[in-house]
Amino acid sequence: MTHLDSDFEFLEATVAQLHVEMASGRLTARSLTAAYLERIRALDPLVGSVIEVNPDALEIAASLDGEPARGALHGIPVLLKDNIATTDAMQTTAGSRALVGVRASREAHLVTRLRQAGAVILGKTNLSEWANIRSTRSTSGWSGRGGLTRNPYALDRNASGSSSGSAAAIAANFAAVAVGTETDGSIVSPASMCGLVGFKPTVGLVSRDGIIPISHTQDTAGPMTRCVADAAALLGALADQGGVAPVSQYTDFLDPGRLRGARLGVVRPASIGHPGVLAVFEQSLAALAAAGAQLVDPVSLAHDDDLGQAELEVLLYELKVDLADWLAEFAPGAPVKNLHDLIAWNEAHRTEEMPWFGQELFEAADARGPLTDQVYLDALAACRRGSRDEGIDAVLAEHRLDALVAPTGTPAWLTDLVNGDNEGASFATPAAVAGYPHITVPMGFVHGLPVGLSFVGPAWSEPLLIGLAYGFEQATLARRPPTFVPTLPLV
DSSP: OOHHHHTOTTTTOOHHHHHHHHHHTSOOHHHHHHHHHHHHHHHHHHHOOEEEEOTTHHHHHHHHHTSOOOSTTTTOEEEEETTBOOOSSSOOOTTOGGGTTOOOSSOOHHHHHHHHTTOEEEEEEOOSHHHHOSOTTOOTTEETTTEEOBOTTSTTBBOOSSSHHHHHHHHTTSSSEEEEEESSSTTHHHHHHTTOEEEEOOBTTBOOTTBOOSOTTTOEEEEEESSHHHHHHHHHHHBOOTTSOOOSOGGGGOOTTTTTTOEEEEEOOTTOOOHHHHHHHHHHHHHHHHTTOEEEEEEOOTTTTSOHHHHHHHHHHHHHHHHHHHHHHHOTTSSOOSHHHHHHHHHHTHHHHOSSOOOHHHHHHHTOOOTTOHHHHHHHHHHHIIIIIIIIHHHHHHTTOSEEEEEOBOOOOBOOTTTOOOOOOBSOHHHHHHTOOEEEEEEEEETTEEEEEEEEOSTTOHHHHHHHHHHHHHHHOOOOOOOOOSSOOOO
16 A cells, blocks of 8 residues: 555545535635646556556646536546547447547537536546457456456456456556446446446446447446445436436435335345355345345346356447447448458457467457348247346246345456356346446445445336435445555565
8 A cells, every 4th residue: 555545545435425526616626637647657557457547637627627517526626437439538439449649529418417517538448359259268457458447455366357458447446436338237347356346337327429329229328436425326316218208317326225115135146155255245135224224135137147148149240230320420441341341450469368278259240141041030039038028027026126136246266368268147137238227335345345236126126226226335334445566465
């Protein structure tokens, strides 16, 4: 731990606390931005989470100091995953050298909303390159442009992915909040392994416009924060409301008593058998019950283990089409126009782009046909039926549940670039395939490594999940900041 860590004035500071300091005149957006930039400069060489800082961040912050409050994030520094298009001085590359130097033709809709809310876009975060759809043998948190992101709780361990940099940066207190993206697990898994709140909203609540895509069926952006209140504030700035009645402020649902009387179905995924995780999970269930929740234990999802192949088929088909569309609209000057071009570019730059793993998923996607293919249509129907009608919706209705709870996943594994990820199991897939909301909250530690508790609900149940997650968080207060140890001590 450095003096910058132990003495950092804004360590674990929340959005609400920062706004109190700003309102009092004791803090300005510019001085806060400068403090985060200095912390990034001093500590991020250890972590590798920020791929690029915004050279105009201080100027933007200073201009906001002279304005009336625009919205819920006025003056608050925010980091964005480097697959979210911006039209500022920064690039949008998905971590690939193929897009280095390319400026987006326009910014993502969610970035416009953040600016309207008064946020300071502080920088872009590293990620698993192309949001981890390039290879089955990849290492999460590695990209050709950004190198490797490390877990700040133990630097030789993985931050998970694909929103690796967003998770590691917020865990390390490099900004107030960050935006990640998820197709399947890419918000909730790194959030769990980096001791954060990660919120994957209902697909469609936050605009996908401008996000370098994998799948229009499953992609979404969402908050990655140190507390539930910050996630609610950030979601309010990001959300377009989707198919539900407008919610003025998600922070209105921060009810510490929301667990009282809530019926929660306890999912015990067979794949998450780590004894340390299970012990912390039992303690969390006891905390939920003590807070008044009614636990239905256990419940099971009928298709939890057999969605994988159909899901992969959908992702491969949609990647081929959606990526070409994004490149045409947002990066018309790029040296690649479609997946076929990108595969060839990677081969021509193999030393820089593929020193550790290849691109067999890209090649498989490029071999797929149009979205009218019956194979695609059948896979999409199977995903919707298995994850929704016969999956989450069915179990919620059968047991009259408000939501499901489960361990989010296993602790962080040792990073191994030679062999790729040694991934533990996670509870990400059911909600990801369904397109339903999923929030993870820190629930404790296993040998010094954080693990999270998941709450999953039906479509558009973000207000409910915020209340449940907040109630659990306030009952347990499990998060502790990292200390950047090189490796876990042997005890």
